Amino acid sequence: MTTGPLSVRPARADDPAEVDRIYDICLRTAAAGKDATGRFAEPRLVGDVFAGPYLAHSPDLAWVLAPGGAEGPPSPPVGYFLAVADTESFERDLEDAWWPRLRTRRAHRPVEPDTPDAWLRAHIDDPPPTPTDITARYPAHFHVDLLPEAQGGGNGRRLMSTAIDALRARGVPGVHLGVSTRNTNAIGFYTHVGFHVLLDGPDSKILGMPLS
Template sequence: MTAAPLLVRPARAGDPEEVRRLYEICLRTAALGRDATGLVGDPRLLGDVFVGPYLAHSPDLAWVLAGEADKAVGYILAAADTAAFERELDRLWWPRVRRRVTGPVKAGSPDAWLRSYVDDPPHTPESITGRYPAHMHIDLLPEAQGGGNGRRLCATVIEALRERGVPGLHLGVNARNGNALGFYEHVGFAMLDDGPETKILGMRTTP
């Protein structure tokens, strides 16, 4: 029997069970696309950095790839105005996360990197946001990879941004993640900043 195609639908940002599932997907894909379970002492912190901000502050640009029993097996999250989004997180999201995460962490550990991100969140330079104001983040479990699913999720975000008149979209990729870099370039992204640790790619979404 042929499996039913996976469905792209809006994320249910107000559903605690779905939020937990998206946090789980983030954890299970955080090690360059592989499972990071056991690599971080606070597994929730990954979701607090890479999933929660979008569900709380940009829920209208959040979609999931749903499989059997409507269970999420992937997601794509975006913000139309990165600069405004980062300011809102500075004011509302990061202070909330800081109140939750306390105590020492091992220097050089993944937890230490995540805590540094929470304590001093990076801000995208205007040289990027000026032409590519939106940004996105996508993760798929291994069983959802291939078959055009990532492309469908990207197309969903790009179309939504076009409808809003947002002129450009960017994203960051770990420089060691060759598979992801190849995928984004195949979808139509071009290199904007060829950094040694993080590559920034962009795409114009309107003429």
């Protein structure tokens, strides 16, 4: 836990320093919620897959958890919640613009097979679409990550409540997320706040919750 209070505020998606901080949090929670620093030859690629697309597509559905209150200059985040209201539209837009840019940028960079970087490159080259039976009922989805010092004390719940309220205000009927089967703490948290399993795979689950 941090020693000071943490506040939820909109992410500053147009601030390169804040985007870099969100990318850093993404990397430091990328090993099923644990720190993945040192595991990737291209560490920024983690954020390019799991954070950057959300900030580019739906900056108005991005929030961070940071020390301090509304007064004064913004403090660096220690957690984030990044959402999209329409997953199918999001995936189409990424295929039109985001993924092609990453493919072109990294086309001539070698990658070792059977490595975390290879998995990310495969995701960029052929991103798996979300099943339509899920997006029909739970069209929104999100990524949320908190650094260890932000975990506990109701911080995750406050961050999620802010985002869920915003999705409900847009009339979104349901929300889903993917989570590693190894991240048992996250699965327990989401189940506790009302999510249930929609798709149960050997390495990951998709959980969903109706909003109406």
